[in-house]
Amino acid sequence: MTRAWSWFFSLVAIGTLALLVGIFVWQSLPVWRHEGWGYLTGTKWFFRQQEFGAWPMIYGSIVVSGVALVLAAPFGMGAAIFTAEYLPRAPRLAVKVLIELLAGVPSVVYGLLGILLLRNWIYDLFAPFDPLSGDTLLTAGVLLAVMILPTVVTLGDDALRAVPAAQRRAARALGLTRAETILHVALPQARRGLGAALLLALGRAFGETIAVFLVVGRQDNNLPERLLSLRPLLESGQTLTSKLGGSETNISYGDPLHWAAIVGLGLILLVLTGALTVIGTAFGRRSDA
Amino acid sequence: MQNRIVAALSLLSLALATNAETLKINGSTTVNLPVAEAAEILRAEQKMEIQVDTQGGSSGGISMLGDGMVQVGMSSKPVSAEDRAKYPNAAIRETHIGEDAVALIVSKDVWEGGVKALTKQQIKDIYESRITNWKAVGGKPQRIAFFNKEPGRGTWEVFVHWVYRSPKAAPQVSFPEVGGNEETRNKVAATRGALSQLSSSWADGKKVFALGLKLEDGTVVHPTTESIATKQYPLSRPLFLLTNGEPAGGAKTLVDFVLGERGQELVKKHGYLRLKDLK
Amino acid sequence: MRRLGDFLLAALAGLCALVSVGILVGLVFVVAQRGAPALSWSFFTEQIRLVGAAGGIFWNLVGTMILLASACLICGPMAIGLALVECVWLRGDRSRRALRTVLYTLNGLPSILFGLFGFIVFVQWLDWGKSWLIGGIVLALGMLPTVSVALIERLKAIPASYVEAAAALGLSRAQIVWAVLLPQAWGGLITGSLLGLARAAGETAPIMFTCTIFAGATWPRGIVESPVLTLPYHIFILAQDSFDPAVGAKLWGAALVLLGLVFFLSLIALPSRLKMHEEANA
Numbered sequence: 001m002t003r004a005w006s007w008f009f010s011l012v013a014i015g016t017l018a019l020l021v022g023i024f025v026w027q028s029l030p031v032w033r034h035e036g037w038g039y040l041t042g043t044k045w046f047f048r049q050q051e052f053g054a055w056p057m058i059y060g061s062i063v064v065s066g067v068a069l070v071l072a073a074p075f076g077m078g079a080a081i082f083t084a085e086y087l088p089r090a091p092r093l094a095v096k097v098l099i100e101l102l103a104g105v106p107s108v109v110y111g112l113l114g115i116l117l118l119r120n121w122i123y124d125l126f127a128p129f130d131p132l133s134g135d136t137l138l139t140a141g142v143l144l145a146v147m148i149l150p151t152v153v154t155l156g157d158d159a160l161r162a163v164p165a166a167q168r169r170a171a172r173a174l175g176l177t178r179a180e181t182i183l184h185v186a187l188p189q190a191r192r193g194l195g196a197a198l199l200l201a202l203g204r205a206f207g208e209t210i211a212v213f214l215v216v217g218r219q220d221n222n223l224p225e226r227l228l229s230l231r232p233l234l235e236s237g238q239t240l241t242s243k244l245g246g247s248e249t250n251i252s253y254g255d256p257l258h259w260a261a262i263v264g265l266g267l268i269l270l271v272l273t274g275a276l277t278v279i280g281t282a283f284g285r286r287s288d289a
Numbered sequence: 290m291q292n293r294i295v296a297a298l299s300l301l302s303l304a305l306a307t308n309a310e311t312l313k314i315n316g317s318t319t320v321n322l323p324v325a326e327a328a329e330i331l332r333a334e335q336k337m338e339i340q341v342d343t344q345g346g347s348s349g350g351i352s353m354l355g356d357g358m359v360q361v362g363m364s365s366k367p368v369s370a371e372d373r374a375k376y377p378n379a380a381i382r383e384t385h386i387g388e389d390a391v392a393l394i395v396s397k398d399v400w401e402g403g404v405k406a407l408t409k410q411q412i413k414d415i416y417e418s419r420i421t422n423w424k425a426v427g428g429k430p431q432r433i434a435f436f437n438k439e440p441g442r443g444t445w446e447v448f449v450h451w452v453y454r455s456p457k458a459a460p461q462v463s464f465p466e467v468g469g470n471e472e473t474r475n476k477v478a479a480t481r482g483a484l485s486q487l488s489s490s491w492a493d494g495k496k497v498f499a500l501g502l503k504l505e506d507g508t509v510v511h512p513t514t515e516s517i518a519t520k521q522y523p524l525s526r527p528l529f530l531l532t533n534g535e536p537a538g539g540a541k542t543l544v545d546f547v548l549g550e551r552g553q554e555l556v557k558k559h560g561y562l563r564l565k566d567l568k
Numbered sequence: 569m570r571r572l573g574d575f576l577l578a579a580l581a582g583l584c585a586l587v588s589v590g591i592l593v594g595l596v597f598v599v600a601q602r603g604a605p606a607l608s609w610s611f612f613t614e615q616i617r618l619v620g621a622a623g624g625i626f627w628n629l630v631g632t633m634i635l636l637a638s639a640c641l642i643c644g645p646m647a648i649g650l651a652l653v654e655c656v657w658l659r660g661d662r663s664r665r666a667l668r669t670v671l672y673t674l675n676g677l678p679s680i681l682f683g684l685f686g687f688i689v690f691v692q693w694l695d696w697g698k699s700w701l702i703g704g705i706v707l708a709l710g711m712l713p714t715v716s717v718a719l720i721e722r723l724k725a726i727p728a729s730y731v732e733a734a735a736a737l738g739l740s741r742a743q744i745v746w747a748v749l750l751p752q753a754w755g756g757l758i759t760g761s762l763l764g765l766a767r768a769a770g771e772t773a774p775i776m777f778t779c780t781i782f783a784g785a786t787w788p789r790g791i792v793e794s795p796v797l798t799l800p801y802h803i804f805i806l807a808q809d810s811f812d813p814a815v816g817a818k819l820w821g822a823a824l825v826l827l828g829l830v831f832f833l834s835l836i837a838l839p840s841r842l843k844m845h846e847e848a849n850a
Binding site: 001002003005006007008009010012013014016017019020023024027074075076077078079081082083085086093095097098099100101102104105106107108109110111112113115117146149150153177178179180182183200203204206207208209210214241244245249250253263266269270273274276277278280281282 | 570571573574576577578580581582583584585587588589591592593595596598599645646648649650652653656657669670672673674675676677678679680681682684685688689692709712741742745746766767769770771772773776777800803804807808819820823826827830831834835838842
């Protein structure tokens with residue numbers, strides 16, 4: 001009986017997930033038929049003209065998460081090194097608890113702080129560069145950086161602590177200083193876990209909806225001429241998540257092609273975040289006995 | 290035992306009956322202001338169950354009414370033939386409850402830089418990105434930061450109707466988007482060279498300023514109560530409560546209230562024109 | 569020279585830690601400072617009036633509580649089932665790894681996808697309209713990895729000797745589950761659920777299409793067409809659509825209350841988590 005119930009509930013859970021993926025694939029079929037691979041590479045999204053290209057949004061998501069990671073990684077890693085290597089047990093736990101608590105701050109609160117504070121700071125700070133407004137990819141990236149910072153610190157700390165103490169003792173016995181031990185022994189040994197931490201944080205940034213929606217500007221089709229230019233950082237943009245959280249999702253249900261295009265964005269998001277999470281977890285799996 | 294069954298059934302039917310009476314409303318954030326307050330009054334005085342939401346703006350109101358998910362839709366634009374065709378089973382009936390106007394608002398620096406009115410052609414050029422700097426229309430050199438209203442918003446459709454005659458004829462453009470009225474006002478107020486479409490009652494003349502429209506004969510019309518009432522200001526738009534067929538039951542109570550003295554006062558309180566103000 | 573390097577690294581790392589903690593504590597402080605003026609007895613016990621400019625957030629709190637309670641109840645059995653299957657019933661490392669991969673992947677999925685899923689299946693196909701139950705289901709799905717993993721960890725931490733002793737006494741596997749494993753793992757279930765709830769309480773994206781509206785809902789009647797008011801959605805809408813400066817303080821007040829709720833849920837899970845941490849390291 002117990003066994004049957006366990007399997008039943010497990011299958012309900014797994015079945016629901018399979019259903020989720022299935023629905024996203026099935027409901028987005030019309031747009032794949034309509035656009036083919038152009039759906040992924042197309043640079044224009046004009047729903048009234050039935051033209052659906054998701055690339056500007058994929059680009060936006062990548063830029064925003066990339067900025068977040070670039071900003072959060074140094075601070076997060078530094079903080080993780082500090083908690084893992086320098087703090088004695090009790091303060092370390094206290095800091096970890098604090099950081100984890102702060103990791104739970106809801107995204108809508110971040111969004112609020114973003115529109116009412118961060119937006120104007122960025123607008124004023126970068127005024128010499130003539131941004132259009134305070135809603136830019138950079139603003140969203142900075143906000144996301146603060147959001148994923150706790151994740152980087154916590155997972156980074158875990159990764160460093162997973163390196164056996166014996167390794168550090170051996171290094172010190174050989175005469176290395178604390179810094180050298182950390183840089184040449186602990187960090188390299190923890191690199192898988194650290195890499196996983198960064199990938200998972202990236203995945204989280206990629207999937208964030210509400211905070212990004214409020215500050216990214218929600219401007220479609222705003223791709224730069226040169227792919228690697230920095231200008232888009234100071235321009236408004238659109239990400240996969242900000243589009244999904246916006247008004248088109250509400251109004252498109254009656255139109256099969258438009259709805260398929262929206263669901264298609266969800267599918268792309270699913271695949272990309274799923275991939276990031278799987279790779280990140282597998283990467284760090286080595287330390288899993 | 291029988292008593293218990295009867296008791297249970299009557300409780301059930303009471304629950305179902307009261308459920309049937311829940312009045313659901315959805316639609317435009319513009320119309321929402323007086324209607325939400327009217328709903329509060331009706332809830333308090335007549336113990337009605339009313340649920341109000343603003344998902345999807347005017348289009349959301351129409352589509353949810355058409356889908357049968359709400360009994361009353363709020364719209365700040367007339368229901369088009371296309372909208373009606375999408376919902377053949379619903380006889381969408383518009384009840385006019387007031388009038389509002391769409392203003393083109395600018396930030397303080399633009400207003401004080403000398404731009405106080407635009408012609409339709411200039412607006413078209415800005416919308417299609419042929420003009421990208423305020424100096425081309427008489428202002429100080431500053432990039433035009435145009436915030437376009439989200440698709441589906443009544444405000445946007447009214448704007449596009451005037452400039453292009455229909456949403457279908459409007460070219461596809463890509464500007465940063467804004468959603469509700471408050472977001473629009475905040476973003477325009479906080480950005481240099483900003484321009485957007487906004488309900489005229491929200492242009493307070495302190496944070497954001499309503500431009501006048503230069504008509505073909507050269508006169509400049511600002512959105513004032515007078516010019517909206519006489520329809521001299523061309524961007525006026527009716528505020529509607531939409532129902533499926535004639536309003537009945539809870540919907541009728543709401544509609545009657547909003548059309549009555551107190552309801553119309555609410556309309557005026559939120560900056561719109563009452564029916565009797567129109568000429 | 570090497571000593572300088574030592575000092576530099578420590579200083580840099582400490583600086584990073586300070587900045588990290590500082591930013592995060594700072595933002596909580598900002599919310600607290602702006603939101604505190606709005607907190608009063610009436611804020612908690614009244615309903616919203618004037619599109620958020622007056623009144624309080626009573627029904628929003630009620631709605632959020634309803635969603636959390638139903639999410640917890642729906643998630644529980646599934647998490648227990650998954651944990652038991654992983655630890656007790658499944659044979660072979662590969663299937664166990666597969667299950668855990670599924671769980672971790674699920675954990676990384678953006679919550680808006682669950683919201684869309686709920687919208688398609690329940691709001692549209694099953695024609696439920698907006699309903700609190702859909703919110704519960706969607707949030708339960710989001711919580712599932714957190715609770716399952718917490719349970720699995722807890723089950724793993726049960727000393728093998730307990731299980732062996734029970735087996736030696738002749739108990740069947742099912743009996744071992746009920747007599748030994750579940751009582752010990754109960755703490756893990758509570759802790760995992762609290763953590764999952766802390767995350768679920770702040771979610772906006774999955775609930776905005778499926779179960780919440782802005783004004784007018786009180787106690788849900790029945791399942792179909794029964795939305796609720798919620799705290800995160802309230803904040804989200806007002807952040808874009810408030811019309812009155814008076815809304816300002818109330819908006820921050822609502823944000824502060826939401827923060828408080830999330831922190832509270834995380835904190836009560838803390839003693840139990842610390843204990844498990846101790847036991848794991850012992």
